[in-house]
Amino acid sequence: MANDANTVFDLVILGGGSGGYSAALRAAQLGLDVALIEKDKLGGTCLHRGCIPTKALLHAGELADQAREGAEFGVMSTFEGIDIGGVHKYKDGVVSGLYKGLQGLVASRKITYVAGEGRLSSPTSVDVGGERYTGRHVLLATGSVPKSLPGLTIDGVRIISSDHALVLDRVPKSAIVLGGGVIGVEFASAWKSFGVDVTIVEALPHLVPVEDENSSKLLERAFRKRGINFSLGSRFSGVEYTADGVKVSLENGKTFEAELLLVAVGRGPVSQGLGYEEAGVAMDRGYVLVDEYMQTSVETISAVGDLVPTLQLAHVGFAEGILVAERLAGLKVVPIDYDGVPRVTYCHPEVASVGITEAKAKELYGADKVVTVKYNLAGNGKSKILKTAGEIKLVQVQDGAVVGVHMVGDRMGEQVGEAQLIYNWEALPAEVAQLIHAHPTQNEALGEAHLALAGKPLHSHD
């Protein structure tokens, strides 16, 4: 549909990342006329600066580790080093292939794609470069950017964000990673595999602090074994430049020096100066507030993705975007259960979870009503073959459903699909125990954990 003064789209979307483009694709599929406005590249953070390029780096790191460890498997291999140009070429190839595919998809659904920076000009319109795009409804999906701390300036050279880290033209000798959340531990892991001397600084008492404490502790043990240094429980107090790098100080008086500092303290919403408040959209600290149907305080405006205060994950953006498209097309929609969203941290070893932590379950149901079981991957044949260590921990409400699955170990991210079905279908341990899991797979460990929880452990020692 072409835009002119009289055109009224069914939906005008500001931002072409995971949240925006998924809404565009689904809305177009349902017969709505859609305009999708993007100032940079279709695909947004996930495709160009997030999920996809980081996982390519992590995979290159995995190959480096395998080259180093070949002898443990009787394979003669040596690690000669990282050709960072080659790594970028591989990573960029993955990204550009997916980018082309996505552009084709958007074109094939007859979506009006508008390249340019947009600004909300009324509850039903967005202005882009002097042109007005009017819709029955507007979807805000402008995403997020890396945050910093007060007094900490990201210079892009020695003090960098994940955006810079993904295009770094060298492998640094050493690096400090400020923040032990998902993004921080993923970079720490990839860099360590590349041969970087890494130190993570996390103010909270654990790495990946939103995960079940057992997962955090297992990851810390694994990172210690890999020689990844970390400091927990003390906050950053300052950074200064040294002759050839940076020196970071913590509130507890400790200092660390390295060639560069990666600031990975979270991401903040992109909403400033975009006309949201002027249109009457209720906000909180830059985030757009929405109800469970992603509707803002203005009837004609919805918002999705990292811009709203829900989990900052690409698949959450997809789900929220689809929900809005279906609601606007008149389909019956149900709110998202955010506890049921699978979460994966793709470091080595991986951390994957769905549902709630043991601590949260005790808070909700009472300490005496929560049952847990841990299955050690040491008893799992495939994990042994891969030489990976870890555990699967289940959290159950006594005599009821499994409400949390928490996994640590290489490739555990691939197991989260079944874990998600178990949680979301409110499965009882006995029901899962009855399902046969293929041998030898790591997936079998999930079956074994449920056998144990159902009171009939097979390959469990405890």
Ligand SMILES: Cc1cc2nc3c(=O)[nH]c(=O)nc-3n(C[C@H](O)[C@H](O)[C@H](O)COP(=O)(O)OP(=O)(O)OC[C@H]3O[C@@H](n4cnc5c(N)ncnc54)[C@H](O)[C@@H]3O)c2cc1C
């Ligand atoms: C390093 C890193 C690794 C990550 N890894 C994972 C992972 O493994 N799995 C996972 O699920 N998630 C991951 N994420 C998170 C994921 O990338 C985000 O949750 C997701 O991209 C959010 O989608 P979004 O559409 O809300 O925002 P974005 O993807 O940020 O898209 C917003 C878009 O809006 C555009 N825009 C902004 N303002 C305007 C304007 N005024 N006019 C026009 N366009 C505008 C931007 O250019 C951008 O393209 C990662 C993030 C990072 C940074």
